[in-house]
Amino acid sequence: MTGLSSRALTYRYIVALGLIAVCTVFSHLILGRVLREDDGSAAVAAMSTRQIVLSERIAQMADEYADGSAQAHAVLHASLVRFEKEYRILSRDEGESSFIAYGKPRALALYRDGLGQNIERFIGLAQRIDGGVPGDPQFAESLRALRALARKRLPDGLEAVASVHVRAGEVHLQRMEILQHIILGVVLLVLLFEALGIFRPMIRRIVRYARQLQDLATRDVLTGLCNRREFQARVAAVRDAPVSTTEVAVLMLDVDHFKSINDRYGHAVGDVVLTRLGAHLHGVLRSGDIAGRIGGEEFALALPATTRDGAVKMAERLRKEVAAMAAPDEAPDLHVTVSIGVAALGPGAAPTLDEALRRADEALYRAKRNGRNRVESAEETSSPAPALADG
Numbered sequence: 001m002t003g004l005s006s007r008a009l010t011y012r013y014i015v016a017l018g019l020i021a022v023c024t025v026f027s028h029l030i031l032g033r034v035l036r037e038d039d040g041s042a043a044v045a046a047m048s049t050r051q052i053v054l055s056e057r058i059a060q061m062a063d064e065y066a067d068g069s070a071q072a073h074a075v076l077h078a079s080l081v082r083f084e085k086e087y088r089i090l091s092r093d094e095g096e097s098s099f100i101a102y103g104k105p106r107a108l109a110l111y112r113d114g115l116g117q118n119i120e121r122f123i124g125l126a127q128r129i130d131g132g133v134p135g136d137p138q139f140a141e142s143l144r145a146l147r148a149l150a151r152k153r154l155p156d157g158l159e160a161v162a163s164v165h166v167r168a169g170e171v172h173l174q175r176m177e178i179l180q181h182i183i184l185g186v187v188l189l190v191l192l193f194e195a196l197g198i199f200r201p202m203i204r205r206i207v208r209y210a211r212q213l214q215d216l217a218t219r220d221v222l223t224g225l226c227n228r229r230e231f232q233a234r235v236a237a238v239r240d241a242p243v244s245t246t247e248v249a250v251l252m253l254d255v256d257h258f259k260s261i262n263d264r265y266g267h268a269v270g271d272v273v274l275t276r277l278g279a280h281l282h283g284v285l286r287s288g289d290i291a292g293r294i295g296g297e298e299f300a301l302a303l304p305a306t307t308r309d310g311a312v313k314m315a316e317r318l319r320k321e322v323a324a325m326a327a328p329d330e331a332p333d334l335h336v337t338v339s340i341g342v343a344a345l346g347p348g349a350a351p352t353l354d355e356a357l358r359r360a361d362e363a364l365y366r367a368k369r370n371g372r373n374r375v376e377s378a379e380e381t382s383s384p385a386p387a388l389a390d391g
């Protein structure tokens with residue numbers, strides 16, 4: 001996963017965002033439709049229930065009108081108009097009645113399978129009573145038939161219509177709930193994918209880049225040792241540590257006649273020499289020692305808790321090891337030597353790192369002047385061996 005390119009990660013991110021956007025739009029559309037259909041179902045169920053009430057009221061008002069109540073006649077008429085209007089809405093699949101509701105097909109089927117006929121008959125009887133005269137034999141006949149319909153068949157049928165809508169609404173809501181869970185699951189999976197497939201590799205990459213940047217800022221690219229700034233910072237940290245009371249030995253090491261190595265064998269061979277020298281220093285140092293390449297062919301070492309004498313011995317060993325190093329394949333007759341200057345930093349010696357480096361540099365200069373391939377200490381000559389004598 002860490003090997004993914006930035007472009008691949010961006011594509012993944014776009015796909016993940018696209019999936020979430022699709023899920024969001026889809027659930028929004030579904031929710032809108034559910035709300036509309038749910039509203040429709042509730043309205044139809046309420047209208048169907050109201051039809052039952054209206055049919056009962058029509059039957060009751062017809063009774064009272066038969067007893068001579070003019071007011072009942074007026075109520076009968078108004079209820080009948082409303083009953084008929086709502087019946088047209090509920091029983092037809094067109095115009096004003098084209099409501100959206102889950103149970104619509106099944107409810108319409110109920111109207112077709114007899115309920116419609118009963119309601120038409122009920123309306124016909126009610127109209128005859130509305131336009132008739134109480135006491136008329138035909139009036140009494142219509143009233144009897146109307147009562148019979150209003151008592152049983154009409155309420156049963158209309159209740160069936162209402163419950164069809166309520167039940168259909170419930171079933172649909174259950175389905176919506178399942179769909180909602182599925183959408184939620186998809187969104188969570190996409191988020192998991194984002195976390196594992198996008199953000200984790202991105203964070204790893206950022207951490208890697210941060211390490212690389214850190215390395216570039218603190219390491220010398222050719223040798224892998226500390227650069228000058230990092231060397232100084234590390235030595236300062238050792239010197240300023242609360243437990244550090246002992247001396248820190250500082251060594252300045254410089255390749256002899258490096259310019260002529262470059263001139264004679266080329267810069268590539270010069271680089272090989274520096275790389276091998278860096279690797280050698282890296283190999284011989286104890287943990288806690290600090291090595292840096294602080295100039296072109298100039299290296300510095302800091303050896304904490306080491307006396308000047310100890311550092312001189314170590315420098316002498318190092319000088320001999322370098323002189324004994326095998327020549328690079330590219331330059332079999334090349335003989336590399338180094339000169340080293342030693343100084344001490346701490347109580348009784350140089351008070352600052354800059355001062356210690358200056359003294360070590362002075363000693364190094366003396367080693368060069370005295371013939372190279374030598375170790376000189378800031379205080380006294382420690383390696384009186386003649387140049388190249390041990391090489």
Ligand SMILES: Nc1nc2c(ncn2[C@@H]2O[C@H](COP(=O)(O)OP(=O)(O)OP(=O)(O)O)[C@@H](O)[C@H]2O)c(=O)[nH]1
Nearest residue numbers: 254255256257258259260262267270271296297368
């Ligand atoms: N190949 C290579 N050469 C470098 C690098 N950095 C510096 N140099 C060369 O190192 C040489 C240093 O030469 P000088 O300072 O005259 O010293 P020297 O020839 O070693 O002479 P002494 O120090 O007196 O023994 C210069 O020619 C630089 O161009 C590097 O990274 N790679």
